[in-house]
Amino acid sequence: MSLLGQTARYLLLSALVIAALGSVGFYVLIHRQIQHEVDEILANRVEHVRLQLGRPTDSAATRQLTAPTSNPRTERVALPEKTRFSDAVQIDSLDGNRRIDIRQLEKTVTVDGQHYRVTTYEPYFEFNELTRELSGVVILAFLLLMGLSVGVGLGLARRLWRPFHATVDQLPAVQFDTGIQPVFPISSVREFNLLSRSLTDLTRKLRRQFLLQKQFTENASHELQTPLAVAAAELDHLMQSEHLNATDHRHLQQVSSALNRMSQLSRSLLLLTQVENNQFADADTVDLSALLHQFLGEYEPFFTHKNIALTSCISPGVLLSINRQLATILLTNLLKNAVRHGESDGRVQLALTPDLLTISNTGAPLPFADSLLFTRFVRNPARPDSTGLGLALIRQIADRYQLPLAYQYDPTDRMHTFRLGLR
Numbered sequence: 001m002s003l004l005g006q007t008a009r010y011l012l013l014s015a016l017v018i019a020a021l022g023s024v025g026f027y028v029l030i031h032r033q034i035q036h037e038v039d040e041i042l043a044n045r046v047e048h049v050r051l052q053l054g055r056p057t058d059s060a061a062t063r064q065l066t067a068p069t070s071n072p073r074t075e076r077v078a079l080p081e082k083t084r085f086s087d088a089v090q091i092d093s094l095d096g097n098r099r100i101d102i103r104q105l106e107k108t109v110t111v112d113g114q115h116y117r118v119t120t121y122e123p124y125f126e127f128n129e130l131t132r133e134l135s136g137v138v139i140l141a142f143l144l145l146m147g148l149s150v151g152v153g154l155g156l157a158r159r160l161w162r163p164f165h166a167t168v169d170q171l172p173a174v175q176f177d178t179g180i181q182p183v184f185p186i187s188s189v190r191e192f193n194l195l196s197r198s199l200t201d202l203t204r205k206l207r208r209q210f211l212l213q214k215q216f217t218e219n220a221s222h223e224l225q226t227p228l229a230v231a232a233a234e235l236d237h238l239m240q241s242e243h244l245n246a247t248d249h250r251h252l253q254q255v256s257s258a259l260n261r262m263s264q265l266s267r268s269l270l271l272l273t274q275v276e277n278n279q280f281a282d283a284d285t286v287d288l289s290a291l292l293h294q295f296l297g298e299y300e301p302f303f304t305h306k307n308i309a310l311t312s313c314i315s316p317g318v319l320l321s322i323n324r325q326l327a328t329i330l331l332t333n334l335l336k337n338a339v340r341h342g343e344s345d346g347r348v349q350l351a352l353t354p355d356l357l358t359i360s361n362t363g364a365p366l367p368f369a370d371s372l373l374f375t376r377f378v379r380n381p382a383r384p385d386s387t388g389l390g391l392a393l394i395r396q397i398a399d400r401y402q403l404p405l406a407y408q409y410d411p412t413d414r415m416h417t418f419r420l421g422l423r
Helices: 003-053 059-066 125-160 162-173 190-239 246-276 288-305 324-341 390-400
Strands: 073-077 084-092 098-111 114-123 284-287 309-314 319-322 347-352 356-362 405-410 415-421
Touching: 003 098, 003 114, 003 125, 084 114, 098 125, 125 162, 162 190, 190 246, 246 390, 284 288, 284 324, 288 309, 288 324, 288 347, 319 324, 324 347, 324 356, 324 390, 324 415, 390 405
Parallel strands: 309 347
Antiparallel strands: 073 114, 084 098, 098 114, 284 319, 347 356, 356 415, 405 415
């Protein structure tokens, strides 16, 4: 969820909580205020009764005040009683026997030494309805105002954060190998300007370091490969000499093998560095089906030499957006791994679908943990000619194009299986 979305969520949740608490508080406040006013009405009514009882005897008025259903109603008591306000419920016979809320006051008044208990009540259910309606209107208005405030606030925030989002959106498009220095937007907000200047300085430094590293790897490759090729050629020429004995020839053969391995190691390290530095930025639409058919033909002599039974099932026209050179390295390394580490008289199974590439070969279990299989320089001690970089290259290329790569060993069939997702 975006920052604005998260902010809106918190503001709305806060508004709902405040509205809920405010509605209860407002209802209680209005209810108490109305109750106070009703109590004053009841007290005035009792005072009016007290004044009426103090006048000369009026038998009609006295009968009315002492009637059981009169309001207020008086009755003589021997001693003064405590004044008491209370809430009660009364049946309204004029309104379909509806239960209505009333406020009631019982108070003792003394007139000419005689004590009278005066009981009076006042229905206030209409006040309660008015209180609820007022509370609802106020809370609704409050929610509308909060919603309007949140909307206006989010609109302003979106406008203020626009330079920041423009800066963030520009970051994924930064490529150090294009020679184009990214230009981040200028804003009226000081913090965003500081961010833009910092990113500009950072990308400039990273681009300079990238170019220096790229130049170093290119120079190192050239400077290492050339003397290695010269040394290999000279050794090959020396091994053709008729003056060498068997011991000399064996030593020269070992030196030649070491030079070849060093040359292969140098090329693999260079490739790894280039992939890590994203020096294969251009992507093509590569026909994996055609490439696999081509490489299977090239590797057929190696399968025949080890008497490996090859089974392939390649769907036609499987395309993948990938750098062609990296696709070649990816497929050839997988095939080379199957040939090199597949046991003689064993089996290799290859399957390609639009979603998945699977290559399996029979062989002994790994002498190390499966989790180390794609780690650099981790190799089978029984194969000292391996550089330990082939599978690391495969992993690097797969990660570069976000292709899921998995390995599994089935001890029942003694089958190593590599699965490369293509979607």
